[in-house]
Amino acid sequence: MDLLLDAVGWIGAGLLLFGYGMVSTGRMSGDSASYQVANFAGSVALMLNSAHNDAWPSAGLNLIWAGIGAMSLVKLVRLGATR
Template sequence: MPLLVDILGMIGAGVLLYAYAMLSMRKMPGDGLAYQLLNLGGATALMINSAFHFAWPSALLNLVWCGIGILAVYRLVVARSWKRQL
């Protein structure tokens, strides 16, 4: 189990770094669904890893990061549904 959680944490870190690199190189818009989902997924993986290893400051940071990501994804989905209704 610890190896699986460590792999999950490495994948989460990689996903967050990938999303940030794509944003920084202007290959992906920061207000797009793909970027927000990558951030949410990476933060979730790191939150699980941090909590498993009792790294509470990091786990809390990633919990907040997930909350922001969920809110951003929700707003994007709602905005898209409004556009479809018009």
């Protein structure tokens, strides 16, 4: 289980870095659904890894980050955005 959750954490970190890099280089919009999905999935993965490793400040941060991502995705769905 430790190896699985380590992999989940690395995947989450990769997703967050991917999104940040894409937005920073202008290849993806910060308000796009693809960015918000990467952000949400990455933060959930890191939250699980952090909680498993008893890194509660990081888990809390990623819980809030995931909440922001979820709210952004709901807003995009309500607006009918398909960017």
